[in-house]
Amino acid sequence: MEGIGLNHFLSVSAIIFALGWYCVLTRRNAIGILLGIELILNAANLNFVAFARFSDRPIDGQIFTIFIIMLAAAEAAVGLAVILGIYQNFGLTDVEQTESLRL
Amino acid sequence: MQAGALVFYPVAALAIAGAALVALSTNIVHSAFALLGMLVGVCGLYLLLGADFVAAVQLLIYVGGVVVLALFAVMLTHRVGDPVVSNRSVGRLPALSICGAGAACCLVVFWRVGWQGERLAEPVATTAAIGDSFLKEYVLPFELASVVLLAVLVGAVVVSRKELK
Numbered sequence: 001m002e003g004i005g006l007n008h009f010l011s012v013s014a015i016i017f018a019l020g021w022y023c024v025l026t027r028r029n030a031i032g033i034l035l036g037i038e039l040i041l042n043a044a045n046l047n048f049v050a051f052a053r054f055s056d057r058p059i060d061g062q063i064f065t066i067f068i069i070m071l072a073a074a075e076a077a078v079g080l081a082v083i084l085g086i087y088q089n090f091g092l093t094d095v096e097q098t099e100s101l102r103l
Numbered sequence: 104m105q106a107g108a109l110v111f112y113p114v115a116a117l118a119i120a121g122a123a124l125v126a127l128s129t130n131i132v133h134s135a136f137a138l139l140g141m142l143v144g145v146c147g148l149y150l151l152l153g154a155d156f157v158a159a160v161q162l163l164i165y166v167g168g169v170v171v172l173a174l175f176a177v178m179l180t181h182r183v184g185d186p187v188v189s190n191r192s193v194g195r196l197p198a199l200s201i202c203g204a205g206a207a208c209c210l211v212v213f214w215r216v217g218w219q220g221e222r223l224a225e226p227v228a229t230t231a232a233i234g235d236s237f238l239k240e241y242v243l244p245f246e247l248a249s250v251v252l253l254a255v256l257v258g259a260v261v262v263s264r265k266e267l268k
Contacts, residue, residue: 003105003107003108004105004107004108004111004151005218006218007213007214007216007218008111008115009148009152010209010213011209011210011213011214012115012118012119012148014206014209014210014213015119015122015206015210016118016119016122016141016145017206017209018202018203018205018206018209019119019122019123019125019126019127019202020122020125020126021198021201021202021205022126022198022199022202023125023126025194025197025198025201025202026126026193026194026195026198028193029131031131031135031173031176031177031180032131032134034173035125035134035135035138035173036125036126038138038165038169038173039122039125039126039138039141042141042142042145042165045145045157045161046145046148046149049148049149049152049154049157050152052152052154053152053153053154054218058153058154058229059229059232059233059236060236062154062156062157062229062233063233063236063237063241065154065157066156066157066160066233067244067248069157069160069161069164069165070164070248070251070252071248071251072165072169073164073165073168073169074251074252074255076168076169076172076173077172077255077256077259078255078258078259078262080172080173080175080176080259081258081259081260081262081263082262082263083176083180084176084179084180084263085262085263087179087180088263088265093180101262
């Protein structure tokens with residue numbers, strides 16, 4: 001691991017975060033926005049694991065990452081269920097035309 | 104070039120290329136599949152950081168669960184082949200300037216700060232230590248997580264089922 005330091009991992013994480021941010025800002029399909037949120041969460045997780053690896057207590061950061069992965073899975077399940085519910089009632093997934101969950 | 108760098112750069116390139124494809128692809132199906140590449144790349148970075156258990160969790164939950172779920176949602180909603188309908192994007196230029204400026208600021212700071220703790224211990228297997236922490240210091244969040252998952256399970260079913268007329 002000589003030559004590869006903390007800033008290399010942080011740089012990858014920053015680039016992934018910026019791309020996820022861009023995805024959330026520009027997409028108008030709700031599923032596309034959820035994919036962007038997954039990018040952002042992965043960037044945060046990468047930061048947690050990288051800082052943990054370069055610190056004295058390597059386990060704590062990894063525990064945070066596991067909790068975030070769990071909550072991201074829960075968020076994806078509920079988010080996609082909401083999108084499918086909206087689609088069943090209205091036939092669209094565009095966030096600019098969506099105002100309520102039921103008719 | 105050292106072995107670490109030899110592994111790091113391809114894996115990081117895979118992660119960034121996947122993320123770029125997710126953010127920039129005009130077809131939402133391509134975005135969903137590109138998420139797979141990004142997740143596998145980040146999993147490789149976890150392995151490089153000596154986080155073997157987190158890497159396994161990443162593969163199991165994200166690649167096995169979230170991507171499949173996203174693909175289901177993409178394919179259950181209509182006209183995915185038509186980018187104008189399925190993946191309209193607005194405000195590209197302002198978003199690009201904001202995100203580019205943010206990323207540039209982050210990168211400048213990361214490379215100018217003198218990070219401490221560059222000397223690394225040898226990576227060890229982390230699964231036993233993580234299991235111990237879950238049942239000692241982190242037992243309350245751990246139990247709370249199971250309640251959250253139960254609520255999510257019920258909530259997702261309630262929200263997505265068809266209304267009974």
